[in-house]
């Protein structure tokens with residue numbers, strides 16, 4: 582989800598020359614993006630990883646730094662810095678706040694980015710009859726309509742990468758690689 586936020590930040594910076602309206606503006610568009618991946622590992626393993634926030638943060642190869650937010654006594658809020666790749670091998674750092682919550686069958690994240698861009702992720706793990714797990718991530722993205730299409734496209738790409746990394750780590754751990 583950090584990778585996605587990073588891409589949101591790119592899109593936002595790219596458009597920051599234009600004045601953007603804040604949340605709840607008529608210029609905002611909300612999009613829902615869903616993807617499911619079958620993981621050849623027990624549902625308990627998948628949920629345990631979803632409940633391990635630092636594991637989920639470090640799954641993202643772009644993360645260069647993360648610290649627990651001391652203002653949240655539950656320890657569920659992190660300030661995360663990504664190094665976001667741009668074209669021509671250039672990159673720039675972007676920092677944002679992510680709040681995590683566990684649920685019995687998964688995890689929720691709210692990411693707070695710059696001016697009017699918000700991203701809510703839900704991860705849900707369901708046992709599959711094969712002994713594996715079907716993991717579904719649902720993202721609800723609210724952003725300025727000018728940015729929404731680009732961000733949605735980047736989200737979908739980065740989504741798949743994160744899911745694949747998560748799946749292969751769990752399958753190796755379960756001896757099913």
Ligand SMILES: *[C@@H]1O[C@H](CO)[C@@H](O)[C@H](O)[C@H]1NC(C)=O
Nearest residue numbers: 629632633634635636637639
């Ligand atoms: C959570 O994940 C981190 C990073 O992978 C790992 O070092 C740590 O041992 C895990 N914690 C638990 C409770 O499994």
Ligand SMILES: *[C@@H]1O[C@H](CO)[C@@H](O)[C@H](O)[C@H]1NC(C)=O
Nearest residue numbers: 680681682689690691692701
């Ligand atoms: C995340 O945002 C959603 C939608 O605005 C809200 O319903 C939910 O309570 C928030 N959760 C957290 C942990 O902030």
Ligand SMILES: *[C@@H]1O[C@H](CO)[C@@H](O)[C@H](O)[C@H]1NC(C)=O
Nearest residue numbers: 618619708709710711713715
């Ligand atoms: C279990 O996973 C297989 C392979 O991905 C999939 O075809 C099937 O629909 C899944 N079954 C259930 C009950 O989700």
